[in-house]
Amino acid sequence: MSPNPDDLELSEPEREALHDLQVGIEYVHRSYGSLLEFHHQLGHAMDRMSHAKDALRAAGHEEWADELRDDHLPAGAVSDQWTFELVEEFSTEFLADVDAFEDEVREEVADGVDHVTERRQKRRLRERARRDE
Numbered sequence: 001m002s003p004n005p006d007d008l009e010l011s012e013p014e015r016e017a018l019h020d021l022q023v024g025i026e027y028v029h030r031s032y033g034s035l036l037e038f039h040h041q042l043g044h045a046m047d048r049m050s051h052a053k054d055a056l057r058a059a060g061h062e063e064w065a066d067e068l069r070d071d072h073l074p075a076g077a078v079s080d081q082w083t084f085e086l087v088e089e090f091s092t093e094f095l096a097d098v099d100a101f102e103d104e105v106r107e108e109v110a111d112g113v114d115h116v117t118e119r120r121q122k123r124r125l126r127e128r129a130r131r132d133e
Contacts, residue, residue: 008110018110019117025102032095039083049073 008016050073057065077083081127103112 008113008116010110010116014109015116016067018106021102021105022115028095028098031112032090035087035090037082042077042083046073055106 049068051074053065053068056062069100076085078086081089105114106114113119
């Protein structure tokens with residue numbers, strides 16, 4: 001059985017803070033997903049550009065093929081970082097830190113219970129449904 005959030009002695013501002021923090025963390029995770037999507041999309045783009053390099057060379061355009069090989073394919077996506085480096089840094093530094101922060105706040109404020117607002121809403125809606133039967 002899931003914890004009853006009404007058993008926690010939380011003020012309404014604490015409930016609101018926990019809910020906003022948890023939703024914020026969920027958006028951080030969604031951002032991470034978007035960053036992974038960016039990483040994969042750019043990887044596919046670079047694969048296509050590599051094929052274009054080969055086609056340029058096969059068509060006799062050595063200079064263009066060399067420029068693509070030397071200047072664009074090895075270039076970083078942001079400040080000379082490749083997308084895998086952005087993904088790693090986001091995951092190990094930012095995402096891990098905010099997850100740990102949220103865990104710590106939730107542990108101290110709500111005895112570690114997550115989704116306090118949603119659990120409360122679920123219980124109340126089910127109780128109301130039973131009363132209306």
